[in-house]
Amino acid sequence: MTGKPRRAAAGARGQGEGTAPSGKPRRVTVTSPRTAAAPRPRHPLTREIDEQTRLGEVYMGSLVRTQFRLALFVCTVLACVVGGLPLLFLLVPELREVQLFGLPLPWVVLAGLVYPALVAGAWLYVRQAERNERDFADLVERR
C-alpha cells in the first residue's frame, strides 16, 4: 500500500508541471546565482497542491485513495467478522451450544475475545495510516 502514491504521481508528472490552471506559463524569476535575492521555493510540490494544478490534484487524489483503501479494507474485515457471526450461528445452530472454558461459545466470543481483536485492529490501522501520511509527506517534500 505504501508505494502507491509515488507510482500514480509519476505517471502524471509530465502533464501538469509548471502550468497554472489558467493555462498561462508560470512566471519565472531570473536571477544571478550569486545574489541571495530570490531563493527557490523550498517545496514546489506543495505549491502544485496549493494552486490545484493537475499534478497537485493527482497527488492529493492518490493520498485520499490510499487512505480510503486502507479504511475500506478495515471496514470490510470488520463487516465479515461481525456480520458473519450471526449468520454462522443461524446456519450452524450446533455452534451456539458448544462449550468453551465452561461457557457457551457465543459468550466467549462476544463478551470476551472480540474486544482485544477490535483494539488490535485499531492499532494496526493507526500504524498503517501514519505510515501512509509519512510517505506522502516525504514524497511531497523531497523535491
Added chain:
Amino acid sequence: MSQIAAVVLVMLATVLIGAFGIRMSRTTSDFYVASRTVSPLWNASAIGGEYLSAASFLGVAGLILTFGADMLWLPVGWTGGYLVLLVLVSAPLRRSGAYTLPDFAEARLESMTVRRLSSVLVVLIGWLYLMPQFQSAGLVFGTITGAPPWVGSLLVAVVVATNVLSGGMRSITFVQAFQYWLKLTALAVPLAFMLVAWWSDGTPGLAPGDEWALPLHGREHPVYETYSLILATFLGTMGLPHVLVRFYTNPDGRAARRTTLLVLTLLGAFYLMPAVYGYLGHVYGMPESDTVVIALPGRLVGGPVGEFLTALVTAGAFAAFLSTSSGLTVSVAGVIAQDILRGGVRAFRVATVLAVLVPLALAGAARSLPVATVVGLAFAVAASSFCPLLVLGIWWRRLTTAGAMAGLLAGGGLACAAVVVTITGGPHTGWAGSLLAQPAAWTVPVSFTVMVVVSLLTPSRVPRGVARTMVRLHTPETLNVDRGDWHPRYM
C-alpha cells in the same frame, strides 16, 4: 443509608471538580473546547467517561438479563463503533477544524441550510439521549430512597445544569476523565467480590438446555433485529454530538487517531464487565430490570461489605448519569446558542437551561422503556443521518448540497418517525414492530442511497471549494499547504 451518602458524595465531587475549572475558563474558546490543551490520556478518559452512560452502566446488564445472548451485541457495537469512527472519520474530522457536526456540515458543503438542518438533528439526538438518562436517574434514586421518579431526575438535571453553567468545557473535561475511572472502579471492585462469592458457592452455571444463553432466540425476528442493532451501533457512534466535540480538543489529526485508539482500549476494558453482571444475574435468578447492577452485589455478598459494594455501584450509576448528561448538555446547548440564539456566553447559559428542561419534561411524559433501548434508538437516528454525511463528505468529492439535504431529511426523518412511534405508542408487534423498534437496517441504506443519487442528479451543486476542503481534511499537519481560510464561527 450508605447508598444516599454515596450519591451525595459523587454529586459533591462533580460540582467541586467542576468549580476547579472555573478559574481556567474565561474566554468563549475555553468554554467550548478547553483551548486544545488536553493530553491524549485525559482526552480518551474524558471521551470514555462521557460515553459510558446509564445505558452502558445499568442498561446493558439489564437487557442481557432480560433477552439473553443477542444483547451481547450492544456493547460490542458501542465499542466497535469507535473502530469505524477511527478509520473513516477521526483524523479528517479533526483536520476540518469543526467544533460540532453543524460546523462540519457548513465547512464541507458551504451551505447554511445544511448547517441548520444538522443543528436540528443534533438537538433531537441529544434530547433523545438525555431523556432516558433522567428517567433511569429517577428509577435508581427511587429504588434507594423510595422517592417518586421525578425527584431523582430533577436532582441530576440541576447538578448537570449548575456544572455546565459554572465551568464550561474545561471543567467538564476534568469531570469526565474522573468519571471514567470512577465508573470502571465502581463496576470492577464489586465484580471481583461477587466472583469470589460465586466461586465459594461452587460456581453455579446455567441449567442444561437453557435457551437464554443462545443467540438468535427470544424475540419475534431475532435475525433482523440483531443485524439492525449491529448497523445502528457500529455506524451511529460517529454521529453522536457529544463524542465529536471532544475531537477538537486534540492538537492535530494524528493525535485524534491515537486518542481514538486509547478510547477503544478503555471502552473494551469496561464492556467486559456488564455481560458478567447479566450472566450472574441470570444464574442467581434476579428480577429482569435495569436495576440488576445495583441489586446484585447485595444479593451475592451480604453484610457490611455488601452494603459498601452496593453504595459503590450506586455511586458509579450516578457518575454515569452526570457525565453523559453533562457532555450532551454542553453539545446541545452549544448548538442552540450558536445556531438558534444569537451567540455569546449569555446565550450559552439560556441554551443550557433549555437543553436540560426539554428532556426533563419528556422523561416525565414518555413511556418508560429500558434505558439501553432508547439510547439504541438515538444511535439509529445518528447512523441514518450523520454517518452518511460524514462518510460521504470526507471521502466523496461529488457530494452536493442538495444530496446532503435530501439524505439527512430522508434518513433522519424516517428514523425519527420510527422513534416517535415506538416511544409514544407501542409496544408494536409483528414485522411492523420489529421494523419500528430497530429502524437502522432500512433507514441507513435509504439515507446513503438518497444522498448518493440526489448528488449524482445535481452535479452543478458540488461546493466550489471542495478541492481545498479535501486538502484540509486529508493532508498531515506537518505539510505547509494552503488549507483555505474557513474557521468555525466564534460565539
